[in-house]
Amino acid sequence: MTMGIYVKVAFRNLLQARRRSLLLGLALASVSMLLVFLMAISQGMADSLLETTTTLASGHVNVHGFYKPSTNAVAWPIIEDEKKVRPLVEEILPDVERVVSRAHGWGKIVSETGSIVTSVTGILPEQEDRLRERLTLAPRSAYMEGGGDEVVGDVSRVGEPGTIFLFANQARRLKVDVGDTVILAAETSGGAANSVDLTVVGIGRDLGMVTNFISFTHKDTIHQVYQLKPEATGSLLLYLDDIERTHAARKELADALASRELEILEHLDQPFYMRMDALSNQRWAGQRYDVNTWEAEGAHGKWVITGFQWISYFLVSILVLIIVVGVMNTMWMSVRERTPEIGTLRAIGMGRSRVLLLFVTEALILGLLASGFGAGLGALFASILDAARIPLPSDAAKTVLMSDTLRLSVRLDQIVRSVLVFTFVAGAASLYPASRAARMRPVTAIHHVG
Numbered sequence: 001m002t003m004g005i006y007v008k009v010a011f012r013n014l015l016q017a018r019r020r021s022l023l024l025g026l027a028l029a030s031v032s033m034l035l036v037f038l039m040a041i042s043q044g045m046a047d048s049l050l051e052t053t054t055t056l057a058s059g060h061v062n063v064h065g066f067y068k069p070s071t072n073a074v075a076w077p078i079i080e081d082e083k084k085v086r087p088l089v090e091e092i093l094p095d096v097e098r099v100v101s102r103a104h105g106w107g108k109i110v111s112e113t114g115s116i117v118t119s120v121t122g123i124l125p126e127q128e129d130r131l132r133e134r135l136t137l138a139p140r141s142a143y144m145e146g147g148g149d150e151v152v153g154d155v156s157r158v159g160e161p162g163t164i165f166l167f168a169n170q171a172r173r174l175k176v177d178v179g180d181t182v183i184l185a186a187e188t189s190g191g192a193a194n195s196v197d198l199t200v201v202g203i204g205r206d207l208g209m210v211t212n213f214i215s216f217t218h219k220d221t222i223h224q225v226y227q228l229k230p231e232a233t234g235s236l237l238l239y240l241d242d243i244e245r246t247h248a249a250r251k252e253l254a255d256a257l258a259s260r261e262l263e264i265l266e267h268l269d270q271p272f273y274m275r276m277d278a279l280s281n282q283r284w285a286g287q288r289y290d291v292n293t294w295e296a297e298g299a300h301g302k303w304v305i306t307g308f309q310w311i312s313y314f315l316v317s318i319l320v321l322i323i324v325v326g327v328m329n330t331m332w333m334s335v336r337e338r339t340p341e342i343g344t345l346r347a348i349g350m351g352r353s354r355v356l357l358l359f360v361t362e363a364l365i366l367g368l369l370a371s372g373f374g375a376g377l378g379a380l381f382a383s384i385l386d387a388a389r390i391p392l393p394s395d396a397a398k399t400v401l402m403s404d405t406l407r408l409s410v411r412l413d414q415i416v417r418s419v420l421v422f423t424f425v426a427g428a429a430s431l432y433p434a435s436r437a438a439r440m441r442p443v444t445a446i447h448h449v450g
Helices: 003-016 018-057 082-092 129-134 168-174 219-226 243-259 272-280 299-337 339-347 352-388 395-401 412-429 431-438 442-447
Strands: 061-068 096-110 115-123 163-167 181-187 193-204 214-218 235-240 286-293
Touching: 003 018, 003 352, 018 129, 018 299, 018 352, 018 412, 061 082, 061 243, 061 272, 082 096, 082 235, 082 243, 096 219, 115 168, 115 219, 163 168, 168 193, 181 219, 193 219, 214 219, 235 243, 243 286, 272 286, 299 352, 299 412, 299 431, 352 412, 352 431, 412 431
Parallel strands: 115 214, 163 193
Antiparallel strands: 061 235, 061 286, 096 115, 096 181, 096 235, 163 214, 181 193
C-alpha cells in the first residue's frame, strides 16, 4: 500500500465515525485556537516592550556613563565627554544607523498641589523623531477629574527648552494640565540644591510601567539643574541596521572600548539605573561605562512576559492532557468497532507495522485538520481584536500589557508551530491503541464477529 492509500482509508474511517471525529476535532481546534490566541497576546506584549523600550528608554545597544568625583561619592549617570566616546562607538560599530544622546536626572517635580519623585530625561529634539512618533497625547479625562475627551498639548514641542513632557499617571498625581508650571528640584553632584521652572507642554498616554518613572525635558535643562559641562551627557543610544545583531554588537563594543583603555563595567542583565546604588558603595573614582542592550533596560517587562507565558503553557498543558485522553479513547473505540476488519487485514497479509501506520495516520489527519482550523480561527480572532485597538480598562492591565490598547501580534511561525504540536500530540496519543490493534492475532480478531 502506498502512503496515498493509507491517507484515503484513514480519511474514510474518520468520515464513517463522523460524530466522534467531529467532537474530538472540535476539542483539538479549541485548544489550538486558545494556544494561538495566547501566543498572539504574548507576542503583542513582546512587541510593545521592544517598541516602548527602544523609544522611551533605550537603543538597541547603549553606552551609559557612571562618574564618581571621589571614592566615597555617589555614582552619577554621566559621560564626562561625549566627544571622546562617540567617535569610538561609530568607528567600532559601522552598522549603527543612528546615535541618540540623552542626559539623565533624578529629582522631585513639584506642582501647586503635589509632588512626585521621578527620573527626568534630557533630549535633543532634532534627534528624537522616533520618540515623537511613539508618543500620543492623553485625553484630559485620563489625568483630570471631570476632564473630557478633548486632547490638548503638542507632541512636536517635546524637548523644547524650558518645558517638560509628562505622562497621564504623573499628571494625575500632580493635578496639572498642559500649560501649567512645575518645579524640577534636584541635588547637584557637589551637594547643592538647585531647581528650575518648567512648563508642561504635553501629557502622554501611559505606555506601561516605564511611563510611571520617566519624563522628558531639554538636555540643557539637565545641564542647568545639575551644573554639568556642555560636553557632558548621560547615555549614547545606538540603533543598529539589524536588531538581530544586538548581543553580538554589545560584546564587540564592550571589548573594543576596553581595549582602548576605557573602564568597562561587568555586564549585568539589568537597567542601568539599578546599578547606581551598588556602584556608589564601591570604592573607585573617575569615569566608568556600562554597555548593555534594550533587553537589559526592559528587564522588568521580560519578567511579566515570562510569567504570562508560563501561565499560558500550564493552562494549555492541562488541556493537552485532556486531548490525549480523548484521542486514546477515540482510538480505542475505533479499534473495538473495527476488530473484525483488522483481523481480515491481518489474515490477507497486512503486517503489524502497516496496521499501526493506518491508525496513526487517522489520528494525524484528524490532528492536522482540526488544529489547522483552530489555529486559523485563533489567528483571525486575534487579528480582528488587534485591528479594533480596544482601550484597556485599568492601569493594572496597561502596566501588564505595556500598552494603553489591547495589542495582539500573530506570527506565521507560531501558527505553524501550534499546528505541528497538536498534530504530533494526536499522533503520539494514538500509538498505544494502534499498537494494541497491530498485535491482535488474526484468528482472534475475526472470531470477534461472533
